[in-house]
Amino acid sequence: MVIDKINAANKEIESPNLLKSTQIIIDEALTKLGYPKEVFELLKEPIRMLTVRIPVRMDDDSIKVFTGYRAQHNDAIGPTKGGIRFHPEITQDEVKALSIWMSLKAGIVDLPYGGGKGGIVCDPRVMSIRELERLSRGYVRAISQIVGPTKDIPAPDVFTNSQIMSWMMDEYSRIREFDSPGFITGKPIVLGGSQGRESSTAKGVVICIEEAAKKRGITIQGAKIAIQGFGNAGSYLAKFLYDSGAKIVGISDAYGALYDENGLDIPYLLDKRDSFGVVTKHFKNTITNKELLVLPCDILVPAAISNQITKENANQIKAKIIVEAANGPTTLEANNILTQKGILLVPDVLASAGGVTVSYFEWVQNNLGYYWSEKEVSEKLHKVMTEAFENVYSTAIKQNVNMRLAGYMIGVRKIAEASRFRGWI
Ligand code: NAD
Numbered sequence: 001m002v003i004d005k006i007n008a009a010n011k012e013i014e015s016p017n018l019l020k021s022t023q024i025i026i027d028e029a030l031t032k033l034g035y036p037k038e039v040f041e042l043l044k045e046p047i048r049m050l051t052v053r054i055p056v057r058m059d060d061d062s063i064k065v066f067t068g069y070r071a072q073h074n075d076a077i078g079p080t081k082g083g084i085r086f087h088p089e090i091t092q093d094e095v096k097a098l099s100i101w102m103s104l105k106a107g108i109v110d111l112p113y114g115g116g117k118g119g120i121v122c123d124p125r126v127m128s129i130r131e132l133e134r135l136s137r138g139y140v141r142a143i144s145q146i147v148g149p150t151k152d153i154p155a156p157d158v159f160t161n162s163q164i165m166s167w168m169m170d171e172y173s174r175i176r177e178f179d180s181p182g183f184i185t186g187k188p189i190v191l192g193g194s195q196g197r198e199s200s201t202a203k204g205v206v207i208c209i210e211e212a213a214k215k216r217g218i219t220i221q222g223a224k225i226a227i228q229g230f231g232n233a234g235s236y237l238a239k240f241l242y243d244s245g246a247k248i249v250g251i252s253d254a255y256g257a258l259y260d261e262n263g264l265d266i267p268y269l270l271d272k273r274d275s276f277g278v279v280t281k282h283f284k285n286t287i288t289n290k291e292l293l294v295l296p297c298d299i300l301v302p303a304a305i306s307n308q309i310t311k312e313n314a315n316q317i318k319a320k321i322i323v324e325a326a327n328g329p330t331t332l333e334a335n336n337i338l339t340q341k342g343i344l345l346v347p348d349v350l351a352s353a354g355g356v357t358v359s360y361f362e363w364v365q366n367n368l369g370y371y372w373s374e375k376e377v378s379e380k381l382h383k384v385m386t387e388a389f390e391n392v393y394s395t396a397i398k399q400n401v402n403m404r405l406a407g408y409m410i411g412v413r414k415i416a417e418a419s420r421f422r423g424w425i
Helices: 002-014 018-033 037-043 092-108 129-143 162-176 200-215 232-243 266-272 289-293 332-340 354-368 374-399 403-421
Strands: 048-057 063-072 080-086 114-120 152-156 224-228 247-253 256-259 299-302 321-323 344-346
Touching (some): 018 037, 018 092, 048 092, 048 129, 063 129, 080 092, 080 354, 092 354, 092 374, 114 152, 129 162, 200 232, 200 299, 232 247, 232 266
Parallel strands (some): 080 114, 224 247, 224 299
């Protein structure tokens, strides 16, 4: 029942069309770069979108048919790459928008990929482990024609994990009749996963927070930080920032938020959270997610779901810096309000690119058959993220635009150039 309520709320929140607002910024970026309209016509939608129906035998012996999607935005630069989301509310338009964001992220951190994304309409929280395995294998059989280590490389996303990646890799290897670790990333280390993959998104966000803080003269030690979401991204983030001496004054999950102006006891909260990133249920003195977003703090990190900062609350935000760990947490109107207020906003397409960067490292290691230490992965990630931050930041200043538009300009230019050299436009 509670899950139903959260899903209904999430649906309402996510309803402003993510695809449309992405297309508006892509159009703006291409116009600013001087590209003709046909470039927008090519890039506004994925070049390939597959919808599949997956019959799964459930534990009670009934057959349930699930709907799945795989979107490939643009493969001019190289194979497409992006996660697979299991969610009851996932829609075709959302998968399309997410695939476009993956293209932009890959462009910003300079990876030899285009963007891809997958989704299955299902609720893994009410499915057994065997049902999830059959669904995962069924999905791979259904999309196997268009994916592969040199075509389109999936990865985990919301409600999918390294176990699901393992089943998918095994199914693909069986279909192709050879071991294919490079088919999918986010695998366990023993199956060719990379050191540092699980915490890579949060590490990338921390690097962006550090760089943004330097620009605004804020020291991380003692800085007041509020984080929305305590899942994979949010919980690692809270840990890394707490370890660096920051005061994590607020955290939240789907059920509410916790606030302490003197800083929360993050190790204790990490110990209490469940595998779905829920912790506030153990406490009585909670505040709402809405209240968390407008708390007095130096840095705000949305790390949960989309469309959280809107024209309704943007004016009340007190943070000096916002770093988007989540995909699409800020609406177009809110982005403009925050820019006018002089808040430094580090956009999702840059801030959350640490995950795809280490996924790329995993794929490279699989292709080489030679594996790097956690230190090597961490150093390489640091170099990629700091260079990407500086590139987006300086482009924003040079072009007199906000960091989101600057990021889109960098990301979209690469795909447009590759498409042009191939003679597509
Ligand atoms: P997750 O499922 O592990 O955690 C999500 C967190 O958000 C949980 O704490 C959950 O309780 C909370 N939440 C759910 N609904 C909420 C609501 N209505 N209000 C407030 N909180 C709510 O997911 P994650 O992997 O941490 O991803 C979080 C965000 O970061 C997503 O937007 C995802 O697309 C993005 N992201 C994640 C990665 C990654 O590698 N994990 C990479 C890039 C982007």
